[in-house]
Amino acid sequence: MPWFKGNIHTHTTNSDGDSSPEHVSEWYKNHDYDFLVLSDHNHLTILEEAKKNQDIWPLLVPGEEITVRTIGTEAAALHINGIGISEVILPNSYESNIEAIEDVVSRVKNQNGLASINHPNYQWWVSSEDIKHAKVDPWGFEVFNGHMHANNEGSLNSMSTEEIWDDILSSGKFIYGIASDDSHHFTQEFSSSRSNPGRGWVVVNSKSLSVDEIINSFRIGEFYSSTGVELSEITTTEEKIKIKIKDGISKDKSKFTFRVIHENGVIFHEEEGQDLEIGTKGMKKYYRVVISSSQGTKAWTQPILL
Numbered sequence: 001m002p003w004f005k006g007n008i009h010t011h012t013t014n015s016d017g018d019s020s021p022e023h024v025s026e027w028y029k030n031h032d033y034d035f036l037v038l039s040d041h042n043h044l045t046i047l048e049e050a051k052k053n054q055d056i057w058p059l060l061v062p063g064e065e066i067t068v069r070t071i072g073t074e075a076a077a078l079h080i081n082g083i084g085i086s087e088v089i090l091p092n093s094y095e096s097n098i099e100a101i102e103d104v105v106s107r108v109k110n111q112n113g114l115a116s117i118n119h120p121n122y123q124w125w126v127s128s129e130d131i132k133h134a135k136v137d138p139w140g141f142e143v144f145n146g147h148m149h150a151n152n153e154g155s156l157n158s159m160s161t162e163e164i165w166d167d168i169l170s171s172g173k174f175i176y177g178i179a180s181d182d183s184h185h186f187t188q189e190f191s192s193s194r195s196n197p198g199r200g201w202v203v204v205n206s207k208s209l210s211v212d213e214i215i216n217s218f219r220i221g222e223f224y225s226s227t228g229v230e231l232s233e234i235t236t237t238e239e240k241i242k243i244k245i246k247d248g249i250s251k252d253k254s255k256f257t258f259r260v261i262h263e264n265g266v267i268f269h270e271e272e273g274q275d276l277e278i279g280t281k282g283m284k285k286y287y288r289v290v291i292s293s294s295q296g297t298k299a300w301t302q303p304i305l306l
């Protein structure tokens with residue numbers, strides 16, 4: 001099945017982005033993205049003319065960033081993407097993040113959509129405890145968010161997004177990891193202090209480039225997340241792992257390190273090279289693979305429960 005590249009978290013002038021939905025869509029098409037979610041805050045941006053403009057825009061998958069922010073008491077503050085929904089979801093007010101996750105995720109699921117917890121470390125809003133204790137499980141969360149204040153790496157006393165991921169998986173709950181741009185700024189200079197596109201994306205293995213097929217593949221974890229490392233093969237089963245770096249990517253002499261992570265975030269195996277082939281014997285609870293390049297970019301495969 002073919003692979004399709006997409007970004008599922010972007011803003012336009014329908015919320016706090018600096019460019020029109022048309023301009024944003026063209027940026028992604030011009031940079032070889034196959035699909036895109038225009039995820040405006042509490043606004044479902046659906047471009048009726050999307051079908052007519054297939055040649056100049058990527059496939060537009062409907063979505064919204066459901067934005068819960070209680071100003072003042074800050075009882076609950078978090079952002080949840082609803083992907084593949086057909087009607088706008090407006091948040092209620094909530095006493096806690098757990099209550100907000102349960103309500104918003106249920107409403108996304110009621111529309112057969114996929115709910116993702118965005119940038120958990122933005123202002124340190126969402127903890128892994130919030131996600132673990134919610135009675136309704138989100139489909140995914142952002143292991144990488146390209147916004148300059150996303151705090152993906154955590155701190156000495158605050159979990160990185162990867163530590164959050166392992167904490168959730170080790171508790172027995174299952175969640176996918178997403179990389180996204182959360183892009184707001186498409187004009188003026190591109191710099192690390194601005195929220196520009198092109199930083200984090202997902203690559204989906206899907207029968208065809210249609211909204212239904214992309215959502216179907218997302219739902220069963222047929223995708224990987226990336227900030228630059230490209231893969232040509234991912235076989236991850238309960239018995240074995242086989243992963244290959246896309247041919248030609250190492251013309252710049254990049255080196256790649258594969259790390260297989262299992263229960264409690266422990267590194268089970270690591271090696272350097274262009275591919276990884278290993279059995280899963282001895283791995284506990286789950287595994288996931290992170291591939292890091294010497295350029296500082298990464299790819300994350302989705303976890304497999306054992």
Ligand SMILES: [Zn+2]
Binds near residue numbers: 065
């Ligand atoms: Zn957000």
Ligand SMILES: [Zn+2]
Binds near residue numbers: 009010011
């Ligand atoms: Zn956002």
